[in-house]
Amino acid sequence: MALLDEALSRFGPSVAGVSAMTDSFSAAREVCRRVKALNPSALAVMGGIHATVHDRDILSTCPDVDIVVRGEGEYILRDILRARSAGLPLSGIEGLTYRNGRVAVRNRRRAVEPSLDSYPIPAHQLVPGRGYRARGISSSRGCSRRCTFCSIRSLYGGTVRFREIDGLMDEIGQLAVLGAEGVYFSDDNFTADAARVASLCRAIEARGFHRRMRFFAEGRVDDVCENPMLPGILSEAGFGALYVGAESGSIEILEGYRKGITPADIERCVALCVEQNLTPVVSFILYGPRDTVATIRETLALARRLFENGAEIACTEMLIPYPGTPIQARLSKDGKFRRKREVYYFESYRGLDTERFLRLVNAARQTAARLFEGEPFAQQRRLYREFGCLDDLLAGRADLEEV
Numbered sequence: 001m002a003l004l005d006e007a008l009s010r011f012g013p014s015v016a017g018v019s020a021m022t023d024s025f026s027a028a029r030e031v032c033r034r035v036k037a038l039n040p041s042a043l044a045v046m047g048g049i050h051a052t053v054h055d056r057d058i059l060s061t062c063p064d065v066d067i068v069v070r071g072e073g074e075y076i077l078r079d080i081l082r083a084r085s086a087g088l089p090l091s092g093i094e095g096l097t098y099r100n101g102r103v104a105v106r107n108r109r110r111a112v113e114p115s116l117d118s119y120p121i122p123a124h125q126l127v128p129g130r131g132y133r134a135r136g137i138s139s140s141r142g143c144s145r146r147c148t149f150c151s152i153r154s155l156y157g158g159t160v161r162f163r164e165i166d167g168l169m170d171e172i173g174q175l176a177v178l179g180a181e182g183v184y185f186s187d188d189n190f191t192a193d194a195a196r197v198a199s200l201c202r203a204i205e206a207r208g209f210h211r212r213m214r215f216f217a218e219g220r221v222d223d224v225c226e227n228p229m230l231p232g233i234l235s236e237a238g239f240g241a242l243y244v245g246a247e248s249g250s251i252e253i254l255e256g257y258r259k260g261i262t263p264a265d266i267e268r269c270v271a272l273c274v275e276q277n278l279t280p281v282v283s284f285i286l287y288g289p290r291d292t293v294a295t296i297r298e299t300l301a302l303a304r305r306l307f308e309n310g311a312e313i314a315c316t317e318m319l320i321p322y323p324g325t326p327i328q329a330r331l332s333k334d335g336k337f338r339r340k341r342e343v344y345y346f347e348s349y350r351g352l353d354t355e356r357f358l359r360l361v362n363a364a365r366q367t368a369a370r371l372f373e374g375e376p377f378a379q380q381r382r383l384y385r386e387f388g389c390l391d392d393l394l395a396g397r398a399d400l401e402e403v
Contacts, residue, residue: 143188
């Protein structure tokens with residue numbers, strides 16, 4: 001926070017904005033506190049998915065937050081600045097929730113801007129490049145899919161909007177001038193439109209960007225399976241990795257998450273990517289509300305097979321029922337949702353002991369570190385080894401008390 005304090009002292013802002021996801025809400029709240037401590041008359045503005053869902057609760061419990069922006073903030077923040085400069089009231093700005101005395105006033109929702117190209121290109125030159133492995137860019141917003149654990153619909157509904165490719169090339173060109181060697185597409189689902197991806201990749205190659213930098217993106221397993229040429233197109237255009245969510249190795253759990261894929265689809269997606277020299281980075285949720293020991297072991301087995309076949313693997317140990325997600329709504333209705341301050345979790349439908357499971361995960365991590373310390377490519381194999389140890393513990397081939 002020292003850098004933040006130094007920047008606040010140097011700029012002395014009269015309006016400060018911060019974006020918050022659930023995981024970062026505590027830090028965002030602390031930023032607002034420091035803004036107000038430096039200048040009590042400054043406006044502290046909070047936006048993001050968490051703020052959009054919990055706008056009134058934030059204003060009632062966080063005295064250092066003056067305004068919450070619901071939904072996209074580009075035009076709303078502009079209107080806040082104009083109102084502040086002209087001494088105008090906030091009541092006419094759509095998409096705001098603000099404090100009027102002790103009352104939280106929620107203005108009318110702002111309609112989603114239909115064209116992303118109406119927004120200016122971010123001022124990348126204001127952010128020092130050093131320290132970033134890749135610079136971020138967004139070519140689309142939104143996702144039409146309905147995964148139960150995802151909160152993106154809280155911001156955009158089911159809409160998906162795409163930027164024009166010429167504008168994207170201009171932005172990538174700016175990043176190239178700034179010395180970026182890697183560019184990460186932060187789209188909610190980069191592979192949603194395969195034809196558009198192909199056009200974008202052709203434009204990247206035409207500008208020669210694929211010879212100067214590496215690209216990375218997040219996509220979906222079913223998009224790759226439905227468009228098997230996609231990994232080759234991405235690889236030719238300089239994409240080094242595609243991040244996809246597999247979530248589980250159990251068809252029952254996948255159906256519960258409304259993923260629309262099967263374990264066989266996940267394995268096919270990985271094979272299609274590997275054969276085209278595009279690294280698939282596959283993420284899993286080890287433990288969700290309806291998991292059993294058997295379904296968790298299915299997930300561990302699938303993840304290990306994928307690693308053996310060329311994928312990189314990543315995981316979340318336990319599903320987080322984020323605000324604004326269908327799964328949180330269902331858990332709340334069923335009396336299974338739990339919250340301690342800003343920690344969101346659940347009680348298992350299947351009677352699993354959450355604390356014991358997390359102890360097993362920790363024991364597997366310690367065991368793998370001890371058994372495979374010093375082996376070649378230890379960091380790359382870390383999760384693979386930990387999953388093997390966790391499977392041994394779940395199957396009873398190892399005893400927690402002996403670890």
